[in-house]
Amino acid sequence: MHNLLDLKEKIHFMTLEVIRQLESVKRIIRNPDPQVADRVKNRDDLIDNYKAVIENICFSRIHGHHYLTREEADFVRAVNIISNNLERISDFAVNILGQLNHLHDMKTMQSYRYRHYFQQITISLELVVQGLFNRDHELALRICKSEFIVDKLFKKSFRQILEDLHSADNKSDLITCLFIFRYLERMGDSMLNIGEAIIFSVFGEKLKIHQYHALMENLGSMDNELSFEEIGFESIWESRSGCRIGKIMDSGQRNGQAVLFKEGRIEKIAREKANIEKWKSIFPSLVPRIISYSQNSKNASMLMDFLQGCSVQDTVLSRDRESMDNAAFILKETLSIIWHDTLENTAVKPDFISQMIQRLDDVIMIHPEFNFSDFDNSLSRPLPEKLLQILSKIETELSSPFSVFIHGDFNTNNILYNQKNQQIYFIDLHRSRYGDYVQDISVFLVSNYRMPVFYPDVRRAINKINKTIFCFANQFAAENSDKTFHARLALGLIRSFYTSTRFELNRELSRSMYNRSLQLAQLLLAHQGKPWRDFSVPRNIFDYP
Template sequence: METPEGLDQHFRFLVLALETQARGTQIFLLDPVRKGMPKLHSRKRYIDNLKTVVDNECFGLIHSRASLSRSLVNRVRAAQRICDSLARIGDILVSVAEQAADHSCREFQAAMDVEGTFSPITAGLAPIQRALAKGKMDAALSICRVGSELDRACANGAEKLMAALQEGGDPGHLVSVLCVLRDLGRVGCELLNIGEAILFSILGEHIDIEQFHALKKTLSKSGRADSVESIDYRAIKGTRSGCRVGEVRGAGTRHEAGSRIYKEGPLEKIRREKENNSRWQQYCPGLVPEVYSFHAQGKNGSLLLEFLPGETLDAVIRSAEEAVVKSALDTLERTLFAVWDRTAVTAPRATDYIHQIQARLADVLAVHPAFFRESTSVGRAAAHSVRELLTGCAAIEKELAAPVSVFIHGDFNTSNVVYNNATGRVHFIDLHRSRDFDYVQDASVFLVSLFRTPVFDADCRRRINGAIGRFHKGVEAFSIQRGDASFAVRLALALARSFYTSTRFELNTDFARAMYNRALFLLEKVQGFQGGDWAAFRFPEEVLYY
């Protein structure tokens, strides 16, 4: 691994200073006459100065060179994180000595095992510099383990002191020792952070120790021969569902055939995605990625999935040639409508589009506080408030059960559709929201995801509008084929839901307001038609275009 000499030297001095400070604090706690406090304070100032020097070198290195290797950038970023933790450990050690200063050595030794508590601190600090400089995975894991064990040991010691206090023990020194143990437990947390920072410098992605173990076990269950130390892990997608998604590739492997997708997150979502994946494979084999392994650990779960080569549909629409865009849309519609036909169930299905708006309203208003209109009137003309519109349309929606339901994707954004031009196939990803429901939900989400494409070039916008128009016509044809008389009004409610709730992801106020106004327009149109024949409701197609 590349080694900037100046950075390494100052970083090593910083770690050595912390090791010395830890030993000095231990000696201070065991010293019957409590000498050495000035030296601890002096060394703390030295630690702070070294941290500043290392920080400056890290920033200077990143900003002064035109190009840096990925491994060096990762190492510099990790060094900065470690410096922050080391400085906090330095603060904690001085605080521990100050709390012990008013108590005798004998009192502290009676209440806690000083040598036994400080031993893991020095054991955790010793390998830091080498682990970072050499990229030692085993040393990083050892530091994480020491940190966890120290935190756990201090917590157990604190529980015993609390019990002693409840039994009438002398609070004069027990409370001070209790505070010392709490502080030393924080040292354990900082050591854990340091170990995870070194893991980041090796893997190139932020990953905590539990996620690391989940990745290791998931790879093992898949039967891959690669050790975690030899894989290249790269985050490829940030999700709003709280899941981590990354590409796992064997060391030295550049071809996509050697890649897998690793997904980790809340157990319920991961388990649901695995189950939904199985259903999709039954209905349309090869449409969704194959699951290679599943691992559950506590409240989290992880999947290792097939890597699907190709481009997401939003990328295809923005940048591919016209013929490729047409082929992608043709394939998508043919595939999607075939799945709808295969999974269709003709039976009334209640919908919840207005409830979905209401459930996300707080998130919308946190980003756009003005997007909640109060009722207004000018002469005889009146405009309903958002609250009145939602209440009225919720009552209307109860009368509009979908006559047919299908197995929907559940989050049918253009970014969750992958098109492989080489094979002429589409694939669906991110399936944890799939369920049996009104097909109009997937249609509305897809249409608004096209509308939300953040491109305003006239030619590209024409292409996007063309995709919107043809998809709307295709869904409308499906509704006619199924004799769906309330399709138009349900589409209006579903689009109002998608337009309104999408504003929480859009910081461009003008564009967000364009979606907000369309949502209100659709809600007003539905409410104004109440009492009429819903089969005669005309959907205002112009709201789909920007």
């Protein structure tokens, strides 16, 4: 990193200035001195300048003409994050200085363990340069740990001050001390950010400290235990669930088997683990093998086999019609096996409208005009609440005569197609359960429709795969005497078309989905009083435009 020497020098000096800043504030608490206070304020300007210079260097390096290796680019990004947090620590030091002016008696501050805060933060700051320059993740972890220690100190100070407030005469001084400790606690937060930035510079991916620990714990349980330095981590797949998903490889083996790391809230990960085990008993080759699982009080994580293949969404967008047709055929065969093997003669009620109501506010926040105020029906013009009540009533009249084990979140990016092995895989399975297969079909159809791609040939391909899966599901319904399939599908499509608009800012596409939900609602309301077995979903409802 010879071409980054100026950046190394600047971040080194900036770190030293912040350490001096903390030493000066600590000295003022011990022995107030106006001259030292002036130096703190002047040094803050210097630190601000360092931050501005470092930011300019970082952006000029990233967008400059000189090629940066991945390692150099990660270092530059880490330095930018670190400089921002060093500047925050300096600002907090100045804020503490301002609070000290409100203390009537400096001894009030000295009666609490303020030195421990400064000691912990200063020791960690002294590790920053070495940890960053040497790409030392052990030092990075020690820096991160300081945040947890400072948090514990703050909780103890907080409880002590609250207790003292009951009997103390100098209540205003105690409150001022609490503000000061709060600034010190926020310095700890910045130290955590700095430690995680160093981990990023080593690892090449942004990991929260709890995600790092979860990853290391899972890797440690593998038979071929890998060290931190031996692995490559690559974030994959966008996730709206809040889970962290990454592909892990042994960097020493070019063709080594990759594994998938997934970390998130314990309820979601534990549920997915249980569902994968259930799927394994039904269709073993359909889902990944769980290699390891760990959890703590809030979060859980697991390592799974990395399944090779493209999502059905990517297959449709590839313009390879033969691959798409083959993927659709294998998907039909797979669903047919699942539905026949898991079919239970237990009627199940749909719950599409309740799902829709749960997401109503999210839709209105993005598209305030999608409030059903333009609902038009020759029979009535109900208000939004009334319309949903009517649809809910219709829903109570419908049921599937049987249940099957469903995916639960059957978007096309949760279905993988392996062309070489002629295999379909399911992923992201935390919502799997026994239920109405129409739930999966309606989600699948709309997830295709909502793709923001408008090339005529691609739209024809999307329309084709939707018609293929629709006809397949329709035939399955007929073979199994499901006489309200179309009515339930209409409700499922209303739900999916409407709620999908919250992810789409393209006005034409979002309006098209909204209009289709209105159209289907109008058809259902118009059919009230007639046998639901006679209701039919229009075949062109999936066609765009």
